[in-house]
Amino acid sequence: MSQTEKCPSCVDGKMFTPFASFADGSCGPAELPCPDCGATGQITAGFAERREAGKKLRAERQAAGLSLGEWCRRTGEDVVKRSGLERGFIR
Numbered sequence: 001m002s003q004t005e006k007c008p009s010c011v012d013g014k015m016f017t018p019f020a021s022f023a024d025g026s027c028g029p030a031e032l033p034c035p036d037c038g039a040t041g042q043i044t045a046g047f048a049e050r051r052e053a054g055k056k057l058r059a060e061r062q063a064a065g066l067s068l069g070e071w072c073r074r075t076g077e078d079v080v081k082r083s084g085l086e087r088g089f090i091r
């Protein structure tokens, strides 16, 4: 059982982007599926807090001037796990 709350990043799983680029090379406004909640509009409770914590992790890595892959090679962290942590999907 997991509690959910409304995704703070989107409306009902859709995210409005003023400058999306399309396959035909044009660009313009578009509605995209929200990457934060997987386009469900719902996130597990506490996601906002985890996302803030993730931003700090990302800032720490960027301050060191390292890409995600480079960071993980040096620290021995798992790339998928680190990526999820930085985006707040996992704790």
Ligand SMILES: [Zn+2]
Residues within 6 Å of the ligand: 007, 008, 009, 010, 011, 013, 014, 034, 035, 036, 037, 038, 039, 040, 041, 042
């Ligand atoms: Zn969302």
